[in-house]
Amino acid sequence: SQQGEEDPQALSIQEGENATMNCSYKTSINNLQWYRQNSGRGLVHLILIRSNEREKHSGRLRVTLDTSKKSSSLLITASRAADTASYFCATGSGGSNYKLTFGKGTLLTVNP
């Protein structure tokens, strides 16, 4: 079953704008991770935020986590056409990171 659910399913913006994607989950987690997938390729790990963290930054990426609302957001600032991809959140729970559960993803299109 899907643990994380991303919202929106699809997002189209212009280059230079910011893109925000949200993720909701159902059970308690150890951490939440965001991945990127270019069409027809494997997923690439972007950032991991632990359950005791509220915000994390990596370059143009900003991730927030609200465990009380069981939600996370991924903000990509100053987007570029090369950011066009699907973005997935994944949650690790149950006392180990052996199994990550992925959402269905948000398809981000950045128009030049």
Place this chain on the structure above:
Amino acid sequence: SQTIHQWPATLVQPVGSPLSLECTVEGTSNPNLYWYRQAAGRGLQLLFYSVGIGQISSEVPQNLSASRPQDRQFILSSKKLLLSDSGFYLCAWSGWGSDYGYTFGSGTRLTVV
């Protein structure tokens, strides 16, 4: 540095034929290994994971099986493919502990005809 290799990149197989997809990891020891399947427009479904040689856990009942004959080799197999086995198969590895992200292979696009 660690690398993960997955092949073939694409595969077209007739219904009822066998399947063998291979994944190998370099540059690390005793990785956790995973097979995921991604249907078109969908998220990733965990099929199998392994925490050591010969140790395989299956997540969903299906027509597939997995094996780990060596520490850094993970194989996905089927004796007889079904149409419903079509999809994008992804192998991944992670380190031990709860603070590791996954590193994915480039995927295999399987079409069963």
